[in-house]
Structure formats: structure tokens, C-alpha cells
Amino acid sequence: MKIVCVGAGSMAESMIHGWINKRILKPEEISVTNKSDMERLENLRDEYGVNIVCEDKKDLKDANFVLLAMKPKDIAAALADIKDTLTDNTIIISVVAGVSINTIQKHVGNLPVARVMPNTSAQIGKSATGVAWSKYVTVEKQHDLRKLLSSIGGVTVVEEDQLHTVTAVAGSGPAYIYYFAEAMREAAIENGLSSADAKKLVRQTFDGAAEMMQQNDFTELRKKVTSPNGTTAAGLESLENNQFKKIINDCVTQAAKRSRELGKEFE
Numbered sequence: 001m002k003i004v005c006v007g008a009g010s011m012a013e014s015m016i017h018g019w020i021n022k023r024i025l026k027p028e029e030i031s032v033t034n035k036s037d038m039e040r041l042e043n044l045r046d047e048y049g050v051n052i053v054c055e056d057k058k059d060l061k062d063a064n065f066v067l068l069a070m071k072p073k074d075i076a077a078a079l080a081d082i083k084d085t086l087t088d089n090t091i092i093i094s095v096v097a098g099v100s101i102n103t104i105q106k107h108v109g110n111l112p113v114a115r116v117m118p119n120t121s122a123q124i125g126k127s128a129t130g131v132a133w134s135k136y137v138t139v140e141k142q143h144d145l146r147k148l149l150s151s152i153g154g155v156t157v158v159e160e161d162q163l164h165t166v167t168a169v170a171g172s173g174p175a176y177i178y179y180f181a182e183a184m185r186e187a188a189i190e191n192g193l194s195s196a197d198a199k200k201l202v203r204q205t206f207d208g209a210a211e212m213m214q215q216n217d218f219t220e221l222r223k224k225v226t227s228p229n230g231t232t233a234a235g236l237e238s239l240e241n242n243q244f245k246k247i248i249n250d251c252v253t254q255a256a257k258r259s260r261e262l263g264k265e266f267e
């Protein structure tokens with residue numbers, strides 16, 4: 001198995017980390033390249049044992065997968081650079097937000113392209129990943145792709161257009177959770193806890209709740225915490241009065257809208 005990561009930033013590193021940890025790929029089966037930051041590639045090589053793609057791009061020619069992991073504004077230049085080395089033996093996996101399979105195929109022709117939306121929890125094998133693929137991805141290749149993606153988390157196959165929402169919920173989602181955790185920590189400190197205790201208690205609360213949510217209905221869980229006329233009811237009332245659900249709805253809607261815009265901007 002051989003995978004070449006074109007783009008070697010946060011998302012590529014999270015996936016590389018996950019694949020190596022889960023032993024689905026050996027470090028020597030992974031190669032990395034980027035636009036210009038050689039120091040970054042050397043750091044990845046030193047940390048994970050991966051290869052750096054040579055000048056002649058030989059690695060790309062016989063890759064089973066090519067991961068496109070650059071910002072949407074950079075995808076056209078990146079594809080122009082590699083398109084002559086790609087064949088239909090390779091599955092192109094794009095994690096680039098918004099950019100459609102059709103746009104990618106306009107650059108590379110009718111090659112097997114999968115549009116994938118993972119998140120950075122891939123690093124610990126816990127991504128929530130959405131995927132859609134072009135008709136050129138054969139059943140056998142679909143199988144290989146699902147195996148690769150499921151090694152770094154859950155995989156949900158969706159219609160391509162739904163990937164904008166997947167991006168808004170699952171791709172960007174960890175950042176909302178971290179923001180919520182930051183806010184909880186700040187509020188805990190303001191209400192009298194030490195910074196260390198606030199951090200520890202928030203971390204443990206998120207950890208426990210995340211695990212509980214794996215097996216139980218979210219609403220049932222919430223009801224079990226909420227005593228009539230108690231503290232949780234008072235806290236939740238404040239969330240409701242401040243239109244928490246509307247805030248979250250706007251957040252997801254705006255993120256999905258931005259994904260569509262990015263797709264149009266760079267099509």
C-alpha cells in the first residue's frame with residue numbers, strides 16, 4: 001500500500017498519525033509533499049518516519065491513494081503540478097472543504113476521485129468522516145477506501161451535496177466543542193475555581209459525557225441530569241433564554257454556507 005499526501009498541514013498530519021498508530025499503514029508507505037515548507041516535511045519525516053516526495057514525483061506514479069490536503073485556494077495549482085503523474089490506478093482523496101468532485105475532475109480528467117470530510121480526531125482514530133465518490137471509483141476501490149478511512153474513525157457515506165453539512169457539523173465540529181470547553185473553563189474560573197481545577201473538571205465532564213452519548217439517547221441523558229427546580233434546570237433555562245439552539249443552528253448554517261461558497265469560488 002502506498003499513499004502520497006499532497007499538502008502536509010494539520011489535517012494531513014492528523015490522518016498520518018492515525019494511520020500509523022492504527023498500523024493500517026507503515027511509515028515507509030506514506031510520502032508527503034507541500035508547496036514550499038521543506039522544514040515542515042523534514043519534521044514530519046523525523047517524527048513519523050514518512051518519506052518526502054522527490055523532485056521527480058516518482059512516488060505519485062504508483063500510489064494507491066493520493067491525499068489532497070491543501071486549502072481550497074491552492075487546489076488548482078497543486079493539481080496542475082501533479083496531474084500528469086496520476087493514473088486511474090490511484091484513488092484521489094480530497095479533504096479540501098467545499099471543492100466538488102466535478103471541479104477536481106475538470107483538472108485531472110475522469111479519474112477515481114473521493115471527496116472526504118474527516119476531522120482532526122483522526123489522530124486518535126476517532127474522526128467522524130463523511131465520504132462521497134465519483135462513478136470512476138470501482139466497487140473494489142470503494143472497499144479499499146472504506147478500509148483506509150474506517151481505520152481513523154467512523155465513516156458515513158453521503159450524497160456529495162450533503163458534504164457541506166457534514167463539513168459544518170463534523171469537519172468543523174471539534175472546534176465548536178473546544179470553544180464550548182474554553183467558555184466552560186472561563187466561567188468556572190470566574191465563579192471561583194482555580195485554573196487547574198477548572199481545566200481538570202471540564203475535561204473530565206466532556207470525557208464522561210462523550211462516552212455516555214455513545215450508548216444513550218442525548219435527550220434522555222439530559223433529562224436524567226435535570227432535577228425539577230434544580231441547578232441544571234436553572235442553567236438550561238439560561239441557555240434557552242439566550243437562544244442557545246438558534247446560536248448553534250446559525251453556526252452550522254453559516255459553516256455549511258461557507259463550504260458552498262468555497263466550492264463556487266474555486267470551481
Ligand SMILES: NC(=O)C1=CN([C@@H]2O[C@H](COP(=O)(O)OP(=O)(O)OC[C@H]3O[C@@H](n4cnc5c(N)ncnc54)[C@H](OP(=O)(O)O)[C@@H]3O)[C@@H](O)[C@H]2O)C=CC1
Nearest residue numbers: 007008009010011034035036037069070071074078096097
Ligand atoms: N484542519 C482541519 O480540521 C480540517 C481541514 N480540512 C481541509 O483540509 C485542507 C487542509 O487544511 P489544513 O491541514 O488545516 O491546512 P494547513 O494550512 O495546515 O496545510 C495546508 C498544506 O497545503 C500545502 N499546500 C499549499 N499549496 C500547495 C500546493 N500548490 N501543492 C502542494 N501543497 C500545497 C501547504 O504547504 P506549504 O506549507 O508549503 O505552503 C500545507 O502543507 C483544507 O482544504 C481544509 O478544508 C478538512 C477537515 C478538517
Ligand SMILES: O=C(O)[C@@H]1CCC=N1
Nearest residue numbers: 097167170171172173
Ligand atoms: O475551517 C475549515 O475550512 C476546515 C474545514 C473543516 C475544518 N476545517
